[in-house]
Amino acid sequence: MTTIQERRQEYRSLFKQNVERRLLVDKVVRIIVFSCVIIAIIPLGSILVEVFKNGLTAISLEFLTETPGSAGSGEGGIGPAIQGTLIIIGLSSLIGVPIGVMSGIFLSEYGDNKLARSIRFFNDVFMEFPSIILGIFAFLMIVLVLGHFSVWAGAFALSLIMFPIVARTTEESLKMVPMTYREAGTALGLKKWVITFRIVISAAKSGMVTGILLSVSRIGGETAPLIMTILGSSQFFSSMDTPMDALPLRIWRLSLLPYDSAQLQGWGAALVLIMIILGINLGIRYYFMNKKNGFFGQLIKQRRKNTK
Amino acid sequence: MISDKVFKIGATVAGTYVLVVVVLIAFQLISESYPIWEKEGLSFITSTDWNAVEGRESFGALPYIIGTLTTSAIAMAIGVPLSIGIAMFISDAPAKIGGPLGFLVELLAAVPSVIYGLWGLFVFRIYFRDWIETPLHNAFGDNIWLFSGNPYGLDIITASVILAIMIIPTVSAVSREIMKAVPQQQKEAAYMLGATKWEMFKLAVFPYSKTGLIGASILGLGRAVGETMAVTMLIGNATGIGAIPSSLFGPSQTMSSIIANEFVEASPASVHMPALIGIGLILLLIAIVINVIAHLLVTKMLKIKEGAINN
Numbered sequence: 001m002t003t004i005q006e007r008r009q010e011y012r013s014l015f016k017q018n019v020e021r022r023l024l025v026d027k028v029v030r031i032i033v034f035s036c037v038i039i040a041i042i043p044l045g046s047i048l049v050e051v052f053k054n055g056l057t058a059i060s061l062e063f064l065t066e067t068p069g070s071a072g073s074g075e076g077g078i079g080p081a082i083q084g085t086l087i088i089i090g091l092s093s094l095i096g097v098p099i100g101v102m103s104g105i106f107l108s109e110y111g112d113n114k115l116a117r118s119i120r121f122f123n124d125v126f127m128e129f130p131s132i133i134l135g136i137f138a139f140l141m142i143v144l145v146l147g148h149f150s151v152w153a154g155a156f157a158l159s160l161i162m163f164p165i166v167a168r169t170t171e172e173s174l175k176m177v178p179m180t181y182r183e184a185g186t187a188l189g190l191k192k193w194v195i196t197f198r199i200v201i202s203a204a205k206s207g208m209v210t211g212i213l214l215s216v217s218r219i220g221g222e223t224a225p226l227i228m229t230i231l232g233s234s235q236f237f238s239s240m241d242t243p244m245d246a247l248p249l250r251i252w253r254l255s256l257l258p259y260d261s262a263q264l265q266g267w268g269a270a271l272v273l274i275m276i277i278l279g280i281n282l283g284i285r286y287y288f289m290n291k292k293n294g295f296f297g298q299l300i301k302q303r304r305k306n307t308k
Numbered sequence: 309m310i311s312d313k314v315f316k317i318g319a320t321v322a323g324t325y326v327l328v329v330v331v332l333i334a335f336q337l338i339s340e341s342y343p344i345w346e347k348e349g350l351s352f353i354t355s356t357d358w359n360a361v362e363g364r365e366s367f368g369a370l371p372y373i374i375g376t377l378t379t380s381a382i383a384m385a386i387g388v389p390l391s392i393g394i395a396m397f398i399s400d401a402p403a404k405i406g407g408p409l410g411f412l413v414e415l416l417a418a419v420p421s422v423i424y425g426l427w428g429l430f431v432f433r434i435y436f437r438d439w440i441e442t443p444l445h446n447a448f449g450d451n452i453w454l455f456s457g458n459p460y461g462l463d464i465i466t467a468s469v470i471l472a473i474m475i476i477p478t479v480s481a482v483s484r485e486i487m488k489a490v491p492q493q494q495k496e497a498a499y500m501l502g503a504t505k506w507e508m509f510k511l512a513v514f515p516y517s518k519t520g521l522i523g524a525s526i527l528g529l530g531r532a533v534g535e536t537m538a539v540t541m542l543i544g545n546a547t548g549i550g551a552i553p554s555s556l557f558g559p560s561q562t563m564s565s566i567i568a569n570e571f572v573e574a575s576p577a578s579v580h581m582p583a584l585i586g587i588g589l590i591l592l593l594i595a596i597v598i599n600v601i602a603h604l605l606v607t608k609m610l611k612i613k614e615g616a617i618n619n
Binding site: 022023025026029030032033034035036037039040041043044046047050051098099100101102103105106107109110115116118119121122123124125126128129130131132133134135136137139140141144160163164167191192193196217220221222223224227228231248251252255263266267270273274277278281285 | 309314315320321322325327329330332333340389390391396397398411412413416419420421426429432473476480506509530535541564567568572584588591592596
């Protein structure tokens with residue numbers, strides 16, 4: 001027979017063991033979870049270091065402005081690719097942004113019905129379509145019909161990637177503008193389109209700009225749809241109906257060449273591309289950090305208060 | 309109020325654009341891939357031959373379907389646990405640490421696919437081959453089929469690991485949002501019962517966010533299935549029966565990479581191009597199914613109001 005004292009002692013030690021085990025498990029999980037974050041950041045660090053280290057040695061004024069030299073010579077540059085990327089971004093935005101903005105207006109201002117709900121759903125699913133399929137689509141719709149590779153086809157394919165992103169971010173930013181703003185406009189006897197463009201959009205501008213820039217940084221790096229639309233070229237842009245170069249395409253072609261000099265040029269092109277894309281991403285971030293107490297930040301706060 | 313009507317019609321038309329495009333894509337892919345279905349029938353999906361030489365044409369998509377599913381599955385097996393770990397850390401960390409770390413992880417999504425490919429080809433592949441593939445092959449290569457094959461670096465496992473890195477930002481960002489949607493009261497209740505942090509996650513967060521986390525993972529799967537450039541540059545690009553994976557260190561090919569590799573060379577007059585478009589159609593169907601499921605799960609999860617645990 002054990003005495004009460006002894007049993008108490010036993011329970012105490014069991015309890016202590018149990019707590020120690022639980023604390024140990026907790027600690028192990030904390031370490032695992034933290035190392036997950038580290039493991040994910042290592043590739044990012046390695047990519048940035050390699051791109052900057054190798055890219056900087058490749059970059060010169062000649063490299064940035066000239067047409068590519070013959071394969072493996074290490075001469076020439078990526079001028080046409082930079083030019084092409086800027087052209088294709090501009091053209092895609094010309095097609096994609098108006099459609100995206102209008103679609104966002106529809107979802108936000110007229111979006112309380114079955115049609116809008118299904119559009120929102122399809123918009124979300126469409127955003128995740130494999131981009132190479134949009135390339136095939138643009139090929140079938142434009143390249144095959146016209147009979148030659150064309151800049152329009154590339155711009156069309158990229159605009160398809162762009163507009164759903166713009167539509168969703170526009171919708172989200174328009175929804176943040178308080179209802180009272182619209183009511184004030186109505187009370188002044190303004191027409192709905194005037195209210196939308198003059199009051200609502202100007203209040204939601206910074207959110208929309210963010211969405212547009214995000215979509216630009218997304219399409220700037222797209223490669224797959226360009227393979228079957230603008231194809232790639234080593235000459236500067238000449239007409240809309242001929243192949244054109246773009247940075248991602250150039251990186252891809254250079255990486256396939258078995259020469260060290262081509263590899264180095266690939267890193268140089270990657271540095272230019274990553275500067276454009278990370279520049280946009282970090283720029284947005286910086287802009288918003290400074291804007292937290294600006295008009296847009298206030299709007300968000302206000303809306304949170306209203307919905308509470 | 310004519311102008312308002314015009315405005316409304318304009319907005320509606322722009323909104324409907326996405327529906328028109330989706331229908332047009334489906335229509336185009338089906339009609340342009342028709343010749344291959346006519347020629348091969350269902351054996352297009354089940355056969356493994358791939359020969360574009362004129363007169364001996366034969367096209368089977370099975371190896372590429374298997375390649376896509378294998379690489380995506382391995383990428384999920386590596387990427388999803390990592391992403392959930394990241395989401396746990398960031399959703400629970402103070403904003404001062406969680407914010408910047410979350411931003412860094414999201415920057416991974418901003419890096420273009422072709423740069424992942426370049427980095428994978430010239431940096432990652434070398435280390436991975438020398439430090440992981442070769443030792444594994446030397447130790448187990450003779451006994452376990454998974455590790456047989458010649459470790460060269462341009463193979464299924466390299467492509468899958470890169471894919472895993474690429475899906476981490478998507479999966480972890482969505483998972484984080486979902487974990488943040490768990491009501492604070494539930495977490496506090498778990499702490500009040502004396503739970504440690506891990507036990508709090510086990511008791512309060514995971515049961516509540518299970519559906520959403522599955523949705524987030526499937527969203528990552530959707531990304532992995534459609535990813536093209538990095539995979540094309542790293543998977544070794546075998547064709548036909550050779551593309552059926554025989555070991556982790558064997559070359560393969562995915563649906564999107566075969567399209568990227570051969571589309572421009574394929575002549576629209578022969579059945580080669582319809583075959584590639586047919587693969588595009590299969591890829592689109594898989595992607596749509598995956599994404600619809602993922603979106604339904606995620607939006608359902610984020611809509612659940614505070615309080616009830618939905619099992």
